[in-house]
Amino acid sequence: MAKKGILLVNLGTPDSPSTADVKRYLNEFLMDPRVIDIGTLSRTILVKGLIVPFRAPKSAKLYQAIWDPKTGSPLLHYSILQQKALEQRLGGEYMVELAMRYQNPSIESALEKLKAALVESIQVIPLFPQYASASTGSVYEKVMDIVGKWPTSPNITFINSFHDNELMIETFADNAQKYNPDTYDHVLFSFHGLPQRQLIKADHTHNHCLKSSGCCETLTDANRFCYSAQSHHTAKLIAEKMGIPREKYTICFQSRLGNDPWVQPYTSEIIAKLANEGKKRLLVFCPAFVADCLETVYEVTTEYGDEFKALGGEHVQLVESLNDSPKFIDALVQMVNPAIA
Numbered sequence: 001m002a003k004k005g006i007l008l009v010n011l012g013t014p015d016s017p018s019t020a021d022v023k024r025y026l027n028e029f030l031m032d033p034r035v036i037d038i039g040t041l042s043r044t045i046l047v048k049g050l051i052v053p054f055r056a057p058k059s060a061k062l063y064q065a066i067w068d069p070k071t072g073s074p075l076l077h078y079s080i081l082q083q084k085a086l087e088q089r090l091g092g093e094y095m096v097e098l099a100m101r102y103q104n105p106s107i108e109s110a111l112e113k114l115k116a117a118l119v120e121s122i123q124v125i126p127l128f129p130q131y132a133s134a135s136t137g138s139v140y141e142k143v144m145d146i147v148g149k150w151p152t153s154p155n156i157t158f159i160n161s162f163h164d165n166e167l168m169i170e171t172f173a174d175n176a177q178k179y180n181p182d183t184y185d186h187v188l189f190s191f192h193g194l195p196q197r198q199l200i201k202a203d204h205t206h207n208h209c210l211k212s213s214g215c216c217e218t219l220t221d222a223n224r225f226c227y228s229a230q231s232h233h234t235a236k237l238i239a240e241k242m243g244i245p246r247e248k249y250t251i252c253f254q255s256r257l258g259n260d261p262w263v264q265p266y267t268s269e270i271i272a273k274l275a276n277e278g279k280k281r282l283l284v285f286c287p288a289f290v291a292d293c294l295e296t297v298y299e300v301t302t303e304y305g306d307e308f309k310a311l312g313g314e315h316v317q318l319v320e321s322l323n324d325s326p327k328f329i330d331a332l333v334q335m336v337n338p339a340i341a
């Protein structure tokens with residue numbers, strides 16, 4: 001009997017932490033018009049002339065700091081574990097492939113494997129809990145660019161977002177327990193940032209995002225694709241699950257690139273504010289990522305940790321990501337087939 005195909009897609013990572021490989025990765029990533037959403041000529045000048053030449057050697061050093069001698073990039077390592085665990089949990093009826101939107105394993109190669117196995121259907125799961133055009137939307141576009149050219153169009157479906165998935169929320173809450181959350185002065189929910197322009201573009205009502213104060217902080221029917229509103233919703237659900245009172249946590253956005261305004265508040269500014277208020281210990285969740293990666297292991301633990309200490313703080317504790325925790329694999333099983341979960 002033909003198997004059902006599942007394609008897990010995460011963002012991407014360089015093949016190695018060498019400057020040449022980081023350059024290739026950043027070029028592919030940042031030349032995506034959904035990631036830097038400006039005209040082609042301006043994007044080419046900005047990315048190839050400015051960002052990549054200056055950023056690649058610096059980023060390569062950061063990747064070298066997190067690269068495991070045996071398992072390589074944490075993002076790829078945990079993604080492979082997720083793929084293997086999901087395939088095992090789903091059983092013989094399913095074939096699970098992993099791809100990265102940028103670099104390797106490529107979406108092309110993963111789709112070719114599913115096609116060669118004559119799968120009866122393909123379900124694509126972009127591994128981004130909150131919808132953004134720069135992440136989920138880009139995966140849709142790339143998959144459809146490839147599959148749309150096949151002579152036989154497969155039965156294909158996509159998971160759009162899973163910002164409120166109960167098992168995902170529980171996994172983050174469970175992961176925090178071992179740090180005794182009550183012993184922290186404040187909790188941060190730090191999401192990957194996004195240019196404000198992209199929030200406005202993704203507003204399908206054309207009349208909602210960033211139109212009034214706080215409009216992107218509550219999820220409603222009108223802004224259901226808003227990355228900020230979905231992020232606020234995820235944070236609220238984790239906080240509720242853990243019983244963290246509203247005044248004890250802040251939702252913020254990290255990893256800003258360039259000078260354009262991004263979704264606010266910025267994590268670095270919140271860290272400085274909390275240090276100035278005399279807070280000593282911070283517990284940080286990064287619920288935009290399903291796997292630990294440069295943005296969690298390096299940016300939060302090392303960069304924000306050092307910044308906080310330099311301003312008088314004592315400790316920044318990252319709550320591990322979902323990685324291959326069995327409950328998160330259950331969440332993926334549920335997305336594929338609620339009857340199995």
Ligand SMILES: C=CC1=C(C)c2cc3[nH]c(cc4nc(cc5[nH]c(cc1n2)c(C)c5CCC(=O)O)C(CCC(=O)O)=C4C)c(C)c3C=C
Pocket residue numbers: 011012013014035036055059073075128132134135192193194195227255257288289292293294295
């Ligand atoms: C305009 C720039 C960027 C946008 C928009 C953006 C959106 C976005 N990214 C992720 C997930 C990840 N991003 C990661 C790294 C990363 N992101 C950017 C820039 C934008 N991201 C850069 C330049 C980098 C590289 C790191 C660096 O050079 O400092 C990663 C980690 C990859 C890894 O190998 O570990 C992830 C994951 C999402 C979900 C998103 C939209 C919401």
Ligand SMILES: [Fe+2]
Pocket residue numbers: 192255
């Ligand atoms: Fe990013």
Ligand SMILES: [Fe+2]
Pocket residue numbers: 199208209210215216223226227228229
């Ligand atoms: Fe919004």
